[in-house]
Amino acid sequence: MDVSPNTFTDLCVRALELCALKEGEVMAVLTQGDEKLDYANAMLAAGEKLGATTLHVRLPHVSTSLSGDMGQWTVGATPLAANRPALEALKAADLVIDTMFLLFSKEQLEIQDAGARILLVIEPVEHLIQLFPTREQRERVEYGGELLGKAQTLRFTNEYGTDVTYQLGAYPVITEYGYTDTPGRWDHWPSGFLFTGGSDDGVDGKVVLAPGDIIYPFKMYARTPVEFTIERGRIVDIRGELDAEIVRDYMASFNDEKAYGIAHIGWGMNEKARWSYMATDSRGLGMHGRAFYGNVLFSTGPNQEFGGGNDTQCHVDMPMRNCSLYLDDEPIVMSGDIVVEELKAPGFVPVGAR
Ligand SMILES: [Fe+2]
Numbered sequence: 581m582d583v584s585p586n587t588f589t590d591l592c593v594r595a596l597e598l599c600a601l602k603e604g605e606v607m608a609v610l611t612q613g614d615e616k617l618d619y620a621n622a623m624l625a626a627g628e629k630l631g632a633t634t635l636h637v638r639l640p641h642v643s644t645s646l647s648g649d650m651g652q653w654t655v656g657a658t659p660l661a662a663n664r665p666a667l668e669a670l671k672a673a674d675l676v677i678d679t680m681f682l683l684f685s686k687e688q689l690e691i692q693d694a695g696a697r698i699l700l701v702i703e704p705v706e707h708l709i710q711l712f713p714t715r716e717q718r719e720r721v722e723y724g725g726e727l728l729g730k731a732q733t734l735r736f737t738n739e740y741g742t743d744v745t746y747q748l749g750a751y752p753v754i755t756e757y758g759y760t761d762t763p764g765r766w767d768h769w770p771s772g773f774l775f776t777g778g779s780d781d782g783v784d785g786k787v788v789l790a791p792g793d794i795i796y797p798f799k800m801y802a803r804t805p806v807e808f809t810i811e812r813g814r815i816v817d818i819r820g821e822l823d824a825e826i827v828r829d830y831m832a833s834f835n836d837e838k839a840y841g842i843a844h845i846g847w848g849m850n851e852k853a854r855w856s857y858m859a860t861d862s863r864g865l866g867m868h869g870r871a872f873y874g875n876v877l878f879s880t881g882p883n884q885e886f887g888g889g890n891d892t893q894c895h896v897d898m899p900m901r902n903c904s905l906y907l908d909d910e911p912i913v914m915s916g917d918i919v920v921e922e923l924k925a926p927g928f929v930p931v932g933a934r
Contacts, residue, residue, distance in 0.1 A: 583705045583706070583709070585618070585621070585622060588618070588622040588705055589621075589622045589625045589626050589629075590626075591622075591705075591708060591709060591712070592622045592623050592625070592626035593626040593629055593630065594712070595626075595699070595701075595708075595712075595713075595759060595769055596623075596626050596627060596630055596632075596675075597630070598713060598715075598758075598759035598761070599675055599697065599699060599759050599760055599761050600761035601627060601630050601632050601674075601675055602630065602631065602632070603630070603631030603632065604631070604632070604633070605632045605633070605674040605675065606632065606633045606634075606635070606672065606673045606674050606675075607623070607627040607632045607633070607634045607635075607673060607674065607675045607676075607677065608634070608635050608636070608637055608669060608670050608672075608673035608675070608676050608677070608696075609623045609624060609627075609634070609635070609636050609637065609676075609677040609679065610637045610638075610639070610660075610666075610670060610676060610677065610678050610679060610680050610682070611636070611637075611638050611639070611679045611680065612638065612639040612640070612641060612659060612679075612680050613639070613640065613641060615679065615680075616679035616680075616702070619677075619679050619701055619702075620636050620638075620677075620679065623677045623701070624636060632674075632675075635669065635673075637666050637669050637670060639659050639660065639663060639666060639680070640659075641659045657685070657893060658680060658681070658682055658685050658687060660680070660682065660685070660687045661685070661686070661687055667687055667690065667691070670691050670696065671690065671691050671694035671696060672694075672696075673696050674695075674696060674697070674763075675696065675697050675698075675699065676691055676696050676697070676698045676699070677698075677699055677701055678698055678699065678700045678701070678702075679700075679701055679702055680702075681700065681702060682698070682700075683700065683766070683768075683885060684882050684884060684885050684891070684895070688766065689884075692764045692765070692766060693764065694764075695763045695764050696763075696764070697760045697761070697762060697763055697764060697765050697766070697767075698760070698765075698766045698767075699759065699760055699766075699767055699768070699769055700766070700767070700768040700769070701769050702864070702865065703769070703770060703863075703864040703865060703867055704861075704863045704864045706861075707770060707863075707864055707867060707868065708769060708770060710770075710852060710868075711758070711770030711771075711772065711850060711852050711853055711867060711868070711871065712758070712770065713757055713758025713759045713769060713770060713771070713772070716926070717757055717758070717772055717849065717850065717925075718755075718757040718758075718759075720849055720922070720923055720924075720925070721755045721756070721757040721772065721773070721774050721849055722755055722757070723922050723923060724755070724774045724847070724849060724912075724923050725753045725755045725774050727907055727912065727920070727923075728748075728753045728774060728775075728776055728846065728907065729752070729753045729776075730907075731748050731907035731908050732747070732748055732749060732908055733745055733746065733747060733748060733907070733908055733909075734746040734748055734776075734778070734845060734905065734906070734907055735785075735905070735906045735909070736845075736876050736878075736903050736904060736905040736906070736913075737903065737904050738788065738790060738900065738902055738903045738904070739790070739902065740788040740789070740790045740805050741786055741788040741805075741807065742785075742786060742787050742788045742900075742903065743785050743786055744783065744784065744785030744786060744787050744810060745783070745784055745785055746777075746778030746779075746782065746783050746842075746845055747778055747779045747782030747783070748776060748778065748779070748782075749779065750777070750778070750779035750780065750782070750888075751776055751777040751778075751779075751883070751886045751887055751888060752776065752886055752887065753774060753775070753776045754774065754775055754776065754844070754885070754886055755774045756768055756771035756772070756773055756774065756775075756871075757771055757772060758770045758771045758772060768867070770850070770853075770867050770871065771850070771867065771870075771871055772848065772849050772850025772852075772853060772871040773846055773847060773848045773849055773850065773870065773871050773875075773877060774846045774847070774849070775844035775845055775846025775877065775886075776844065776845065776846065776886065777842070777843065777844055777845065777883045777886050777888060778813060778842060778845065779813070780813050780841075780883075780888065780889070780890075781812040781813045782812075782813060783810050783812075783813045783842045784810060784811055784812065784813075785810055786807060786808065786809055786810070787807075787808045787810065787878055787898075787900075788805050788806065788807045788808070789802045789805060789806040789807075789808075789823070789898060789900060790802065790805060790900065790901065790902065791803055791804060791805065792855075792901055793898060793899065793900045793901060794855075794858065794866070794869040794897075794898065794899045795823070795826075795827065795896065795898055796865070796866050796869065796870070796896065796897040796898070796899075797865075797895075797896070797897075798826065798830070799858060799862045799866060800823075801858070801859075802823045803822065803823060804820055804821040804822060804823050804824070805820050805821075805823075806818065806819075806820040806823050806824040806827055807819040807820055807824070808880075810842060813841065813842050814840050814841060814842070815831075815840040815841075815842070815880060816840075818831075827896065830894075830896070831880075831894055831896070834892065834893060834894040836892050836893070836894060838881070838882075838890045838891070838892035838894075839880070839881055839892045839894035840880070841880065841881060841882070841883065841890040841892065842879075842880055842883075843879040843880055843881045843882055843883050843890075843895060844877070844879050844883070844885070844886065845876075845877070845878060845879070846876075846877055847874070847875060847876050847877065847905055847912065847913050847918070848870065848871045848872050848873055848874060848875035848876075848877060848899065849871070849873060849918070849923065849925070850871035850872065850873060851873045851925035851928040853867065853868045853869075853870075853871040853872040853873065854868050854872060855868070855869065855872045855875070855899075855901060857869065866897075869899045870897060870899055872899065873918065873925060873928065873930065874901075874913055874916040874917050874918050874930060875899040875900060875901060875903075875916070876899070876900045876903040876905050876913065877897060877898070877899045877900075878897075878898045878899075878900055879895065879896060879897045879898060880894075880895070880896045880898075881893075881894045881895035881896060882894075882895055901916050902915050902916040903915075903916060916930065917930050
């Protein structure tokens with residue numbers, strides 16, 4: 581796809597309109613090194629068009645492989661930690677456009693606590709277009725958030741032997757619908773899912789990845805089942821063939837007991853996202869995979885993004901297909917299809933049902 585700077589700027593205007601950026605507000609764009617300067621240019625131009633006061637906070641160092649295309653993807657540690665003036669500038673903004681990936685960092689929480697809303701914009705432009713957020717999807721994601729917020733337990737299963745239960749209530753629900761107009765709230769363009777966390781010692785059972793389930797940040801489809809045994813919120817065993825060995829070795833490489841914690845749990849609701857997309861385009865963090873409609877997104881590692889105490893840098897996201905998910909024994913997703921009427925995407929027919 582050929583996207584001109586003008587087209588990208590227009591797209592950013594629409595995104596900032598969804599974020600309710602208005603005249604007199606301050607919008608700050610955060611970048612580092614030479615990365616994402618085209619994003620900064622488009623966002624700054626878009627912000628000016630909407631009458632906002634804009635500024636660009638550009639840090640000198642490149643902390644990690646942001647795109648996830650190479651190297652180890654560590655989370656939570658950013659060069660902003662050592663740059664108080666930059667952090668203060670961001671805290672003074674109404675809207676922060678983060679192109680650096682502050683998620684899981686203390687600095688992000690500090691910016692949010694100061695009242696700034698934060699939009700993460702880091703994915704390839706084509707993905708930003710394909711999965712562009714809508715108000716309609718926001719309503720569905722927020723309704724899902726209400727159901728998840730009321731539930732005491734979340735259980736999910738699949739045909740490969742997954743049967744795991746999360747005790748809920750200790751942590752809030754986080755919705756991600758791709759934009760944010762709420763002070764202090766974070767979101768990620770593009771998204772389309774929601775999640776929460778089980779209580780620290782309240783996740784028990786087995787999760788078995790099926791062939792075809794996705795493992796991030798490896799950006800690979802599991803070829804063989806990977807069986808995680810979870811006791812009291814900790815992974816105690818990882819069993820299987822080659823894919824299990826890769827997961828086991830990756831987690832061990834952090835030398836961190838907290839790497840075996842359980843992170844967020846939820847389901848995907850973006851009918852425009854495709855499970856198969858990564859087969860031909862593996863750029864970016866992988867929001868097609870994380871958001872595709874009817875997935876169950878199982879993840880391990882840190883939980884401080886929703887207020888927990890696990891700050892490990894080892895985070896693995898595993899969007900799973902064909903799962904059934906229950907809240908207090910009420911079916912929400914059955915065999916990879918959303919079954920609650922209010923949560924269904926209008927007119928959308930899952931591939932498996934064609
Ligand atoms: Fe995650």
